[in-house]
Amino acid sequence: MKQRIADRLAQLRETLPPVSPTEAATRAEAGAWLIDIREADEISQGTPVGARPLGRGFLEMRLESEGATADEPILLLCASGARSLLAAEQLRAIGYTDVHSVAGGFDGWKDAGLAFETPVSLDAADRARYARQVTLPEIGAAGQARLREARVLIIGAGGLGSPAALYLAAAGVGRITVVDHDTVDRSNLHRQILHRDATVGQSKVRSAHATLVALNPAIEVVPVEARVSVDNAAELVSGQDLVIDGSDNFDVRYAVNDACVAADVALVYGAVERFAAQVGVFPAGGAPCYRCLFAEAPPAGAAPTCAEAGVIGAVPGIVGTLQALEAIKLLVGMSETLSARLLSIDLARQRWHTMQIPANPACVICGVHA
Ligand SMILES: [Zn+2]
Secondary structure, eight states, X not given: OHHHHHHHHHHHHHHSOOBOHHHHHHHHHTTOEEEEOSOHHHHTTOEETTOBOOOSTTHHXXXXXXXXXXXXXXXXXXXXXXXXXXXXXXXXXXXXXXXXXXXXXXXXXXXXXXXXXXXXXXXXXXXXXXXXXXXXXXXXXXXXXXXXXXXXXXXXXXXXXXXXXXXXXXXXXXXXXXXXXXXXXXXXXXXXXXXXXGGTTSBHHHHXXXXXXXXXXXXXXXXXXXXXXXXXXXXHHTTOSEEEEOOOSHHHHHHHHHHHHHHTOEEEEEEEETTEEEEEEEOTTSSSOHHHHOSSOOXXXXXXXXXXXXXXXHHHHHHHHHHHHHHHHHHHTOSOSOBTEEEEEETTTTEEEEEEOOOOTTOTTTSTTX
16 A cells, blocks of 8 residues: 555656745745645644645635635645645646645755744634634634734623624633623613623623623633723723724713824724614724714714614624624734724615725824824
8 A cells, every 4th residue: 555655656746746845935935825735733833934724634625715716826735745746636636737746845845944933823722612713714823812812992881892792702802801880771681782681780891791701711801890081091992902982972982082092002983873883993003083083073962872762782783793893803914804994884774885984184183283
């Protein structure tokens, strides 16, 4: 049997000549796909810089879902150059025309003095808990590690903060601070899904803390029982990587926005009025900010509260979930986010629309004379 594989490999070296590691590095630099097809435990010991760790088991499917086309140059790397040669043959058989194995595999790569890195690895508990999101190339072990290191402040444990906090906790955001001054009212329960009937009358942040640590005991949840204002916004925002605004009044929104601009922290905004909703991201590092979008608060009473207007719980549920999604995308470094964009949703008619948020040069907070 051993001889049969050796014979086949010898034949393949004739028909599909492998490329040297140095040549592979040059081609990868020029845009070729460099794919590490080894097992995850091998890749965890080190992989070429820029290689995609797709493994062998699902290689054909993953290549397709990653968007590789049949005529793009593809380089396969294993440990010594044998498995990659067999895999190259398979890819050729299903129509990839420019596939080569890297001679000598990762051993040859290292021997040639080419750059490699040791990927972030997750412990067994994290691999189990986050398996379905770590599988995404956009997350992976590196993204999961970023989430674990992330510190997120959630303003309000209400209709928006509830789903946002639940999804961020479930996703493994390492430290979630929830600030709210209120207590749980029975009329909150149809939308503020952090809370339970048994926590009616309790402080919302205590109730939120209990729910979140029950969902994910591996993260830190910091409850802050306080009313957010200009007096404490800067202190709350300090040290955070990102802020989710789930508040329901303009004074708080302005205070949080101004603190985020000053501290260079991204702000994920969400708002709901009956079936109309908005989600947007005010990026770290400046304009546009919330005040660019809404320079002044509407006159008192012009914007109805949920108590006055009424709301179906699923509506803030969707918006808070979108805020959590945008937060995760920002934290793991995905490029297409709602950064400097506003998503407006009419959930009664299911019409979704995005627009750019123009920075206002005259903005008193982020503008040129701020
Ligand atoms: Zn601004």
